[in-house]
Amino acid sequence: AQTVTQSQPEMSVQEAETVTLSCTYDTSESDYYLFWYKQPPSRQMILVIRQEAYKQQNATENRFSVNFQKAAKSFSLKISDSQLGDAAMYFCAFNRIQGAQKLVFGQGTRLTINP
Amino acid sequence: DAGVIQSPRHEVTEMGQEVTLRCKPISGHNSLFWYRQTMMRGLELLIYFNNNVPIDDSGMPEDRFSAKMPNASFSTLKIQPSEPRDSAVYFCASSSHDRAGNTIYFGEGSWLTVV
Numbered sequence: 001a002q003t004v005t006q007s008q009p010e011m012s013v014q015e016a017e018t019v020t021l022s023c024t025y026d027t028s029e030s031d032y033y034l035f036w037y038k039q040p041p042s043r044q045m046i047l048v049i050r051q052e053a054y055k056q057q058n059a060t061e062n063r064f065s066v067n068f069q070k071a072a073k074s075f076s077l078k079i080s081d082s083q084l085g086d087a088a089m090y091f092c093a094f095n096r097i098q099g100a101q102k103l104v105f106g107q108g109t110r111l112t113i114n115p
Numbered sequence: 116d117a118g119v120i121q122s123p124r125h126e127v128t129e130m131g132q133e134v135t136l137r138c139k140p141i142s143g144h145n146s147l148f149w150y151r152q153t154m155m156r157g158l159e160l161l162i163y164f165n166n167n168v169p170i171d172d173s174g175m176p177e178d179r180f181s182a183k184m185p186n187a188s189f190s191t192l193k194i195q196p197s198e199p200r201d202s203a204v205y206f207c208a209s210s211s212h213d214r215a216g217n218t219i220y221f222g223e224g225s226w227l228t229v230v
Contacts, residue, residue, distance in 0.1 A: 043204050044224065045221035091158070095217050102148065107157055
């Protein structure tokens with residue numbers, strides 16, 4: 001079974017600074033997807049970024065980028081130029097490519113942006 | 116394209132009453148998921164459909180919970196009778212199982228309060 005671990009329950013960063021959220025996972029599969037979802041106070045789950053395990057290049061979406069280390073089973077999210085609107089819970093998630101499709105989530109990291 | 120549509124957005128009901136949550140997945144998606152989110156247990160997968168067929172319902176808490184997907188564009192999650200411990204945010208999500216996909220998109224959630 002797959003597991004996802006986020007070891008930082010809470011993080012804070014000054015506005016305009018850079019912050020990195022950590023995520024590790026465990027799987028025996030060689031090909032899979034990894035995601036970061038953002039959940040603001042409205043509770044809506046918003047996809048931030050996606051990484052395919054077969055791609056060596058780290059995914060980037062504007063101010064959001066990942067550091068994917070497949071051998072170490074690590075998938076961290078870097079937020080550059082932090083904005084007040086980035087304040088939210090962030091969830092790391094794993095999904096298989098073959099077989100049953102069901103996201104496995106980490107416990108979440110609450111990110112606070114200090115003005 | 117319209118996203119995953121859930122209704123109702125908010126529901127307050129009395130213990131013992133029947134609750135029905137509804138979901139319309141993204142058109143063309145062939146997988147549908149029901150998740151529950153609580154403070155204590157985080158995000159839990161309740162049930163997963165593929166091509167309208169329930170594939171994994173191991174997360175359904177007990178017989179009071181049932182889910183149906185009569186066609187590709189509609190699903191329901193029913194709780195009968197409801198109990199205060201069922202209070203949570205219930206998310207419906209859908210995905211397309213293909214190489215470019217496997218990304219799960221969430222609805223805005225149904226906030227359920229059982230008093």
